[in-house]
Amino acid sequence: MLDRQRQSPVYRFAPSPNGRLHLGHALSALLNSDMAAQTRGTLLLRIEDIDLARCTPAFEAGIYEDLAWLGIDWQKPVRRQSDHFSDYRQALERLKEMGLVYPAFMTRGEVQARVKQSEIAGGRWPRDPDGSPLYPQDDRQRSEYESAELLKSGRRYAWRLDMEKAIEHAGRDLSWMESGDGERGIILADPEKWGDVILSRSDAPSSYHLSVVVDDALQNVTHVVRGADLFQATAVHVLLQKLLGLPQPLYHHHRLITDATGRKLSKSDGDAGIEALRHRGLSPADIRRLVGC
Template identity: 65%
Template sequence: MAEDPMPSALSKNRVFRFAPSPNGLLHLGHAVSAILNHDLAAASGGRFLLRMEDIDPARSRPEFEDAIYRDLAWLGLEWEQPVRRQSEHVAFYGAALERLKEMGVLYPGFLSRGEVKARVEAAGGDWPRDPDGAPLYPTDERSLDRGQALDWIAAGRQHAWRLDMDKARALAPALLEWQETGAGPDGETGSVPARPERWGDVILSRPDAPASYHLAVVLDDAAQGVTDVVRGQDLFHATAVHRLLQCLLGLPAPTYRHHGLVLGADGRKLSKSNQDTGIAAYRERGVSPAGIRALLTGYGFVFD
């Protein structure tokens, strides 16, 4: 992983980041995270970074990246240059993936979504699920003959590299936790126990994306010296997987602050497909940047 040397541990500046995916327009929920990170960095005399999580080439678009820059600048936010773009660091993620393979904690999974769904249905609804409600991946491929698996890969069979959660968990400290200065969905704060096993054998790489969100985010945060991760509560439980990967790869653990979500009229978190809540839509209706902050304050968000 020499391509991205880690920042000096002697750096005392707090480092915050906003890391959107350029696969759609930003909405009010993104505005909360961006403004919070920007304002917390300013209040602490720290740094505010912008990162483009564009590692999925099928969904990322240059026009959406340009729109992100435009929306954030209109909100009055300033960030350091250059902007880190994940698509420019594929070799960095690949090196980390190879290191995990050498540790013996990865295996190729060949089951399609349809095959997993069939197994879940055959179980009659009695199937373990992750914190997001998705069924866990079957574990029988953990013991698949290595030579057979490599032959299938060489033959072009579709696969994803998955984390053997049992082996990975055995290599990490028994007490795995993170420091939370915000709150989880149930009010969790302070030292929060991490339970990555609830996620099962998560994907870390697949042919169309050289690194999953879980892997890329911990590597990027470490490479950029991020000290404070401020993001929505929808990622609260995923932090357990991130702490596990940080331990396996010897990466520093940031402090985490998870904030509430802006919910739509249907009670669900906002989606990029709903243009009515897009930052650009509010701008076009004549709402000012101060008006956006006032609107979000009305939702209960407090900006420093």
């Protein structure tokens, strides 16, 4: 873990520029900003734009505009993930050298067909905490020769973490320190629930799981303040930190802002967008009241 006695607190707000910010983002950004101010720490802004197909410069400019209007300031320069793909490749190479990843060739459609076939036969396919089916073990069980031949064929593939080997290497005594709105204190991590997570794929040099732990380490982040929807995923991040020898921040998972049906907001919820609310005449103080911050 980080030596928090020597390092001043470093927080980060890390949105993806694939849409305009909404009230849920405002809550997270304001909490990070307020906590940094209260602890005399630093607030960083990170643009998580690995998904090059959906992220645009216009949405990135909108993030800066919305945050500035809210009165939030951040340390410059901004880290843009698309400028640092080499950092994620280096981390992936380390995991390859440790024998903890494998090339996975099954398409999403093939996985869905396998799951459906199993469920029709009366089986219950294991699913991760988000409800997605775990990846089948076919590719994990291939011989090195078989995998090499498939790679030579030019077939598209992703790199997945061999969760079984990873946990064996890291040990099962994984945990993190939590101060959020739900469970608090030392939280035992169970990354096995997530199965063989993707670390890189053909259309994205890194996954969220891999890039976020690399970025937090390189940026010396000491406090990760983010939505409760990522609480369970922290188990995967703790595992990757252990495998890669990276420091572990303190975590604070805050409540989510939901719509009238109880579902968390998405960037398609235009009515809850910061830009739309601003155009309706609301002030930054009004936004604070709306999110209870």
